[in-house]
């Protein structure tokens with residue numbers, strides 16, 4: 001019987017959620033028996049090669065490439081999971097949301113103390129993704145089926161969610177898994 005297929009991506013995130021996923025320790029050996037990974041930085045497969053059962057998204061959408069990747073995950077994945085505060089709420093990158101984009105770019109590339117004002121330039125190569133006016137949580141761009149909170153969500157929470165989705169049972173996210181104070 002073919003194994004369920006998982007794909008993962010990091011959008012505007014720090015890869016901490018992926019690190020937490022790998023923090024399931026030796027259960028990763030069991031995971032490899034249970035599932036097959038497709039497009040993911042975990043196996044370095046760059047494009048979808050088959051339909052995916054579970055898509056796992058870290059990070060929100062800060063630029064046009066993030067939106068493109070997220071939409072391709074929605075098209076290729078039966079179930080899409082937002083993992084971590086950046087995917088769910090924008091997280092730390094969304095701290096810029098209260099500041100006009102032009103002001104952010106000028107502060108980062110022209111006015112920061114490490115830049116010579118006469119040489120500073122705001123990156124404008126046509127190959128670069130366009131930065132969005134603000135950072136958008138994933139569910140504002142595509143339909144998201146499940147949300148796993150935390151920064152990052154603990155490994156046990158991710159393990160429980162992934163195994164429940166694989167086995168087709170309800171997620172049993174206990175209070176201690178989703179309580180962070």
Ligand code: SF4
Pocket residue numbers: 012013014015016017058059083084085086087091092150151152153
């Ligand atoms: S939620 Fe936290 S750990 Fe995950 S990508 Fe964002 S900052 Fe990193």
